[in-house]
Amino acid sequence: MSGESTYVPKSRLAKWFESRLPVGGLIHSSFVVFPNPRNLNYWWTFGGILSFMLVAQIVTGVVLAMHYTPQSGLAFSSIEHIMRDVNYGWLLRYAHANGASMFFLALYIHMFRGMYYGSYKAPREVLWLLGVIIFFLAIATAFTGYVLPWGQMSFWGATVITSLFSAIPLVGDSITTWLWGGYAVDNATLNRFFSLHYLLPFMIAGVVVLHIWALHVHGSNNPAGIEKKTAKDTLPFHPYFTVRDGFALVCFLAFFAWFVFYVPNYLSDADNYIEANPLLTPVHIVPEWYYLPFYAILRSIPSKLGGTAAMFASVVIIAFLPWLDTSKVKSAAYRPLFRVFFWLFAACAVLLGYMGSQPPEGGYVIAARLLTVYYFLYFLVILPLLGRFEKPKPLPPSICDAVLGKPAAAADANSRQVRERGQWPPWP
Amino acid sequence: MFAVAHSGSANGTVTISWLDALASDLALNGRAKALRHGYCVHDGARLFDKQDDKPEFEDIMAAGTIAEEPTRRDFLFVATGAMGAAGAAFAAWPLIDQMSPDATTLAAASAEVDIGNIAEGQVVTVKWRGKPIFISHRTQKEIETARAVPLSELRDPESDESRVQKPEWLIVIGICTHLGCVPLKNDGPYEGGYFCPCHGSVYDASGRIRYGPAPYNLALPPYKFASDTKVTIG
Numbered sequence: 229m230s231g232e233s234t235y236v237p238k239s240r241l242a243k244w245f246e247s248r249l250p251v252g253g254l255i256h257s258s259f260v261v262f263p264n265p266r267n268l269n270y271w272w273t274f275g276g277i278l279s280f281m282l283v284a285q286i287v288t289g290v291v292l293a294m295h296y297t298p299q300s301g302l303a304f305s306s307i308e309h310i311m312r313d314v315n316y317g318w319l320l321r322y323a324h325a326n327g328a329s330m331f332f333l334a335l336y337i338h339m340f341r342g343m344y345y346g347s348y349k350a351p352r353e354v355l356w357l358l359g360v361i362i363f364f365l366a367i368a369t370a371f372t373g374y375v376l377p378w379g380q381m382s383f384w385g386a387t388v389i390t391s392l393f394s395a396i397p398l399v400g401d402s403i404t405t406w407l408w409g410g411y412a413v414d415n416a417t418l419n420r421f422f423s424l425h426y427l428l429p430f431m432i433a434g435v436v437v438l439h440i441w442a443l444h445v446h447g448s449n450n451p452a453g454i455e456k457k458t459a460k461d462t463l464p465f466h467p468y469f470t471v472r473d474g475f476a477l478v479c480f481l482a483f484f485a486w487f488v489f490y491v492p493n494y495l496s497d498a499d500n501y502i503e504a505n506p507l508l509t510p511v512h513i514v515p516e517w518y519y520l521p522f523y524a525i526l527r528s529i530p531s532k533l534g535g536t537a538a539m540f541a542s543v544v545i546i547a548f549l550p551w552l553d554t555s556k557v558k559s560a561a562y563r564p565l566f567r568v569f570f571w572l573f574a575a576c577a578v579l580l581g582y583m584g585s586q587p588p589e590g591g592y593v594i595a596a597r598l599l600t601v602y603y604f605l606y607f608l609v610i611l612p613l614l615g616r617f618e619k620p621k622p623l624p625p626s627i628c629d630a631v632l633g634k635p636a637a638a639a640d641a642n643s644r645q646v647r648e649r650g651q652w653p654p655w656p
Numbered sequence: 657m658f659a660v661a662h663s664g665s666a667n668g669t670v671t672i673s674w675l676d677a678l679a680s681d682l683a684l685n686g687r688a689k690a691l692r693h694g695y696c697v698h699d700g701a702r703l704f705d706k707q708d709d710k711p712e713f714e715d716i717m718a719a720g721t722i723a724e725e726p727t728r729r730d731f732l733f734v735a736t737g738a739m740g741a742a743g744a745a746f747a748a749w750p751l752i753d754q755m756s757p758d759a760t761t762l763a764a765a766s767a768e769v770d771i772g773n774i775a776e777g778q779v780v781t782v783k784w785r786g787k788p789i790f791i792s793h794r795t796q797k798e799i800e801t802a803r804a805v806p807l808s809e810l811r812d813p814e815s816d817e818s819r820v821q822k823p824e825w826l827i828v829i830g831i832c833t834h835l836g837c838v839p840l841k842n843d844g845p846y847e848g849g850y851f852c853p854c855h856g857s858v859y860d861a862s863g864r865i866r867y868g869p870a871p872y873n874l875a876l877p878p879y880k881f882a883s884d885t886k887v888t889i890g
Contacts, residue, residue, distance in 0.1 A: 291754055313759035316750035 234261060258444055258531045263462035264469050265450035267631045271345075272448060273476030274338040275525060279329045280477055282436065286429050288324040289373075296376065298422035300415035303378035304503040328370050329495045332518035335366060343549070344570055346558030347449040351548040355442040358435055360547040365432045367543070370516065372425035378418060380510050386413045386421070388513060392526075395536040428552030429652045435487040452630040453559025454623055459626035512587065520584030521577050525603065527588045528596040538600065552607050554615025562621040566614055575608045674730040761785075766890030768882065771825070778847070779841040781830060784889045788830035788838050789877055790850075790863075791887070798848035799823050805860070812873045818861040819876060827887065828863040829877050834870035850874065 235256035237243045246252050295314050297306040302460045310317035339359070342348055348356035375386040390407050394400040409416030447456060456462050463469070487494065495517060515523050525542045529535035545552075560567045576599050583596035624630040767784045771791060772778050779792040794802075799816070805811040820826055830850075832839050837854035846853030848861035857868030864873040879889045 287751065291751055294755065295758075309760065315753045315756050315758060317754060317758075319750050319752060495790075 231648070247560070257441075258465075259470070260464065260466045262444065262447075262457065262465040263459070264448055264465055265452075265456050265461060265627050266463045266468075267450050267452055267627050268448060268469070268472075268473070270476055271341040272450075273442075273473050274334045274341065276473035277334045277477050278331065278338060279436065281327060281334060281430060282429065284428070285324065285327050285331060286433070288320050288327065289429065291320055293426060296422075298376065298419050300378065300418050300504070303376065303418060322488045324628055326484065326487040326492060328373065329487070329518065330480070331366065332370070334480065335363065336518070339363070340574060342449075343573075344560045345449055345451060346453050346553065346555075346560070348550045349553065349556075350550070351446050351559050352442070352449060355439065355552055357547055358439040358442055362432055362435050362439060363546070364543070365428055365435065367519070369425060369428040369432065370518065372421040372428065374516060375418065375421045376425060377500060378504045378589070380504060380508075381497045381500040381504045381513070383413060383504035383506065384509050384513050385515060386417060390417075391538070392536045395533045397533070413647050414506075438516045449558060450627060451559060451561060452624060452627055453557060453562065454627060454630070457626055458628075484620075507628060514585055517581065517585070520582075521580035521603075522584075522595045524580040524584035525600050527584070528593065528600045537538075538604075542603060545604070549607070549611075553611045554613075555611075555618060555620070556615070557620040557623065562623055563614075563618060565600070565618045566620065569606060569610050569614065572602070572645055576602045576606070715716060717888065766888060767888060768888050770885060771887055772885030776824075778841075779848075781841070782889070784877060789889055790826070790828050790830040790841060790874075792826040792828075792841075792848065792861075793824055794824050794848055799850075801847065802862040802864075803823065811865050811867075812871070814862075814864060814873055816864075819862050819864075819873070822878075825881075826861070826863060827877060827879050827889070829875040831872065832857050832870055833872040834868070839874075841872070842860060 232479065235246075235250075235253040237246045237252060242252065244288060273649075276450065292310065295306065297303055307321070310321050312318075314320075342356065342359070366560045373388060390404055390413065393407060396403060407417070408414065409420060450456075451493045455653045502510075514520075522539050522542055525541040526535045529538045555563060555566065557563055560570055579605065580596065580599045583592050583599065586592045588596075694796045740789045765785060767782060767789075769780075769781075769782050769789075769791065771793070774791060774793045776793050777798075779790055779797050781788045781790055783789070802816040805816075807815065808844075813828040819828075830838050830841075832852040832854065832855050834852065834855055837852050837857060839850040839852040839857070841850060842848060846858065846860040846866065849866075850863065851857070852859075852868065852870065855869050857870035859870075859874055860866050863874075865871070877889050879887055882888050
């Protein structure tokens with residue numbers, strides 16, 4: 229079941245190579261014969277989409293770096309040079325800028341899928357943690373990248389976000405100065421952000437390898453949230469999932485292409501086409517859409533340290549999901565109460581994003597505060613308690629039965645199964 | 657030709673491809689029979705209730721390989737692959753072409769030079785497309801010496817007349833044809849000639865290679881005289 233290699237090289241050259249570096253067998257066992265749960269739905273295609281988008285971002289990014297100048301006096305005009313003079317520069321930059329948004333879109337869908345189907349639960353906690361690390365790195369990568377065009381939003385976004393660290397008691401100001409390499413965001417900041425923006429995607433790629441490695445130890449979770457038991461529960465990765473992932477990727481790329489070719493600036497801010505001016509802040513600073521929920525949490529707390537702490541906590545808390553969710557049943561399909569709270573949480577996250585895009589005044593502030601309360605309540609109170617009080621629906625005996633819609637075994641036998649399968653606490 | 661669903665195999669039995677079997681099951685007998693026959697209607701894959709224990713994946717592959725003529729599946733594979741390859745090529749082209757000279761480089765493709773104050777015997781260097789261009793105002797003696805050389809003595813035989821538009825003006829690209837260094841002007845054993853300090857190539861007053869490792873004469877840029885005192889290079 230763990231996809232042992234059955235790869236037999238055909239040519240003599242392939243045999244010679246395989247006996248020295250068995251990479252063919254690795255690919256064969258991981259992406260050809262690997263047994264995936266047969267009931268995976270299209271929400272499971274976003275891992276492949278994310279891998280593709282990471283490669284696309286690295287390729288377009290490396291190419292853009294051939295024409296970009298990370299120097300505060302030249303950066304803005306070098307972006308215009310890319311847009312006007314470089315062959316296909318407009319296409320490469322629009323693909324890269326919108327590609328970041330598409331990456332986050334796919335990432336959020338991927339994360340919500342994991343949350344809905346309980347993919348973070350035993351035995352996949354490390355897989356989840358690696359995913360959260362990728363999320364952190366993606367946030368840092370997108371942030372450093374957004375600074376590079378050196379427009380007004382770049383500059384003031386960099387100023388605001390780096391100033392968050394000045395909220396740290398005692399050492400805050402020193403840390404901020406250290407991050408800036410000066411007394412304000414300036415050329416030194418731009419240079420280091422460019423360096424980090426080039427480095428971080430390769431760190432993401434490294435963690436992605438670990439993420440896939442951890443995934444292949446137990447295989448994918450699935451909509452039924454029960455482990456595969458026999459060959460009848462699975463289908464080989466190729467052709468079933470390669471074709472499905474490929475189809476999903478093509479649909480996703482069509483959506484991506486619509487942004488690149490029809491509304492390339494829809495997701496960005498017009499102010500960023502004004503060169504950075506350290507003496508004048510734009511009237512309304514808004515981060516990129518993918519930061520908005522966290523930005524709303526930051527603004528909803530009327531205290532500098534409190535707001536900063538709440539914002540960091542709202543990101544970090546995601547890493548603790550495997551231990552905050554006490555239910556032994558993975559899939560929301562068999563958790564009637566959880567499903568309600570989950571969709572409330574999803575709505576809460578989207579609404580927080582909307583609040584983050586609005587000016588921080590009047591009803592928006594009150595709404596953002598209520599949503600912030602629910603955001604943390606979901607993680608810290610609802611999930612831990614729900615596992616103890618919710619009565620899950622009976623689970624199907626196997627993935628195969630789940631696919632055929634066979635009625636689950638007797639409730640008694642089933643709850644015994646749940647007790648045996650689930651472990652709490654998760655350490656032995 | 658691609659619509660062969662039931663093809664006779666060598667030993668006379670009939671091979672029915674897996675997908676066609678499912679399609680006909682569904683079409684003729686409906687969902688119930690398809691289910692009875694062990695297909696899962698949700699994802700179109702055979703599930704279980706099979707008589708033998710062979711993994712179904714092998715069945716599918718076998719059905720594909722035994723068929724004597726290309727199947728619809730083969731056609732779809734090839735069509736999809738061709739579409740993907742075309743798409744990849746279109747996506748790759750911008751990534752390749754971005755390294756070609758950009759619009760600013762192309763815009764700087766010609767240079768106008770005022771040659772009115774270049775004295776006789778003087779050689780001036782100007783930059784054109786990032787390269788040095790030597791503009792030499794030759795003396796009568798240099799012209800005569802260059803024109804007196806028999807072509808048989810030259811490594812890269814070219815008459816001096818063919819290398820200039822006006823005899824007193826020699827305009828060449830100041831890059832040694834050996835390995836790309838910039839030769840020294842008015843240097844070397846030939847009066848009004850050029851000498852490359854990198855590997856010792858010697859050019860005469862017409863910019864022709866006389867000895868040393870360089871294979872060709874100094875190259876000529878495209879240029880024309882806009883007036884008696886103005887020359888446009890490029």
